[in-house]
Amino acid sequence: MATERMAFDDLPPAVLAGVESHAGEIVKAEMVSQGFNSEIAARVFTANGAFFVKGLRADHKRVWTQRREAEVNPFLRGIAPALRWQTEDAGWVLLGFEALNGHHADYSPGSPDLPKVADVLSRLGEVGCPDIELRHMEQRLERYAAKPSDLAHFAGNSLVHTDLNNENVMVDGPAYLVDWAWASRGAAWLDAAYWVVWLMAAGGHDPQSAERWAGRIPAWQTAAPEAVTAFALATVNVWEEIAGEDPDPWTAGIRDASRRWAEHRKAA
CATH class of the missing domain: 3.90.1200.10 (Aminoglycoside phosphotransferase (APH), C-terminal lobe)
Structure with a gap:
């Protein structure tokens, strides 16, 4: 069953501040419609570049999938987009990957x-x-x-x-x-x-x-x-x-x- 999607900009201010501490000042965010496993899926443009950000609430029953992706990513150089940062703030777990343009x-x-x-x-x-x-x-x-x-x-x-x-x-x-x-x-x-x-x-x-x-x-x-x-x-x-x-x-x-x-x- 698909997870209900919400807009990146609707995240709590503390979560957005956590993203900026890793990625730089947020310029804009564009929701991504594809995918079933994340409540947040967006291309986020910041002062330091673009990232694909996905996330779930820390109490979501599938939040373990976020941590699984973070753990496996270092072994996938050239096979998967690199994980640039991760954050857990104000009840949300977010991963920031290099943004692909394809x-x-x-x-x-x-x-x-x-x-x-x-x-x-x-x-x-x-x-x-x-x-x-x-x-x-x-x-x-x-x-x-x-x-x-x-x-x-x-x-x-x-x-x-x-x-x-x-x-x-x-x-x-x-x-x-x-x-x-x-x-x-x-x-x-x-x-x-x-x-x-x-x-x-x-x-x-x-x-x-x-x-x-x-x-x-x-x-x-x-x-x-x-x-x-x-x-x-x-x-x-x-x-x-x-x-x-x-x-x-x-x-x-x-x-x-x-x-x-x-x-x-x-x-x-």
Whole structure:
């Protein structure tokens, strides 16, 4: 469920003063409509430059995602925008990232963004998992696997993003992965597999086309075919639960893409 968004300028004066102590005098702020996990999401222009600022109230049930992003960011140089500052004032937790000037990745067939996304996922696959608290993928997918023995396929010691929605991929020259709220520890090939579903949901990609793009990511080659099939079956169960009885068109599109991929894997 999306978190209700509020305007940056409506933050308490003490919070805005805390931002200025890190970022310089605030000149203006522009709300960002994308994203579901933050109460505050804005491009903030200050005397010291521009920042992307996201935040939650300190008592919000998902405030742990803010701290997770802060902890994981130092390990993602060149993969995610750098975290420039963080502040916790007057009941709010805010993160200030370097502001990118690009666009959300276009996943449609023939898009020049696709090789860039494959490149950033390839580089992520080389990152060892940092020694911080992270959920394990075999735990996250435990309720959704077709059978308990499938869970071993998802275990690993790589840092995985797990939310390859195109709005979480910014292209500003190269591609960058943003919104690390659901970062986890697992098999290195999992993000390539997540990408398959989002490519199909974007339209124009059939399962074979989407898997060819995933095949450009070296970690994908480390996954046994039965492991990929196990993941596809778990993923369709995830999206069936999210969609429920009466999904909105966006959610229904992702659910339907996951269904098509699972059927393709079962028939292969």
